[in-house]
Amino acid sequence: MANETEYKPIEKVSIIVSRGSLEGVYPGLIMANGARMEGIEAQLFFTFFGLEAIIDKRMDHLKVATVGNPAMHMPTIIGMLPGMSALATRMMKKEMEKLDIPPVREFITLIHDSGCEIYACKATVDMFHLKKEDFCPEVDGILTVGEFYEKSAGAQIIFT
Amino acid sequence: MPTATLAGKTIELDADGHLANLADWTEEIARELAKEAGIEELTEDHWKVIRFMRKVYEEEGDAPSIRRLTKESGVDTKTLYKLFPKGPAKKAAKIAGLPKPKGCI
Secondary structure, eight states, rough: OOOSSOOOOOOOOEEEEEOOOOHHHHHHHHHHHHHTTTTTTTEEEHHHHGGGTTTTTGGGGOOOOOOSSSSOOOOOOTTTSTTTHHHHHHHHHHHHHHTOOOOHHHHHHHHTTTTTTEEEHHHHHTTTOOOOOOOOTOOEEEEOOHHHHHHTTTTTEEOO | OEEETTEEEEBBBOOOOSSSSSGOOOHHHHHHHHHTTTTTOOOOHHHHHHHHHHHHHHHHHHHHOHHHHHHHEEEOOHHHHHHHTTTTHHHHHHHHTTOOOOOOO
């Protein structure tokens, strides 16, 4: 593993969350929290269905997608049965709790308290006719894509 | 095994530069490790976190997650990051004489 090149440690990350299923939201949250734990500056940008994770009324009810996901090892016809998504969600939440991974709302608070800024995407907010009041209090603002790039100066951008 | 001279003694370190043996740790060593990490003085809140981490490690074999620190150490998330600015879980574990935490949270 000896390497001639000395790489500079990562100092800042800008993480985009674009999906609204439970398994779509968590990777970005875990990476943002992990960055802050390492002393890396971090910001989270929620776009399209990713907004579900910061909409006050929705964030406690995210579900695992059981259809259209071959890695679930579940035939589509079974995945579409009523209650399957709820069951998969319950199972995943139980496993996550064992690993001390908090529910979405608690995780967002933890991440925000750790100094990570949280933003919603303006284009999606307009498209879904949302207002600042629809979001949880941790949301620092609504940004255009241009403002997002400005805020991401010097950061590694991670799309999830 | 790498070693370091801390509080006048030669101490064994692990591959990550953390203390290799839990029993080598003293409060004086903690103060020196804190200085190396850029923390000039350990306040009562720092000690609260350090003692909590050692207790959890002794009982469970791994340092607590940031979530547990926040919930159970008596110091909230914001304070935790102020106390250990360059990464609370890892920095506090090092100062507490524990190995690098294994969890992701």
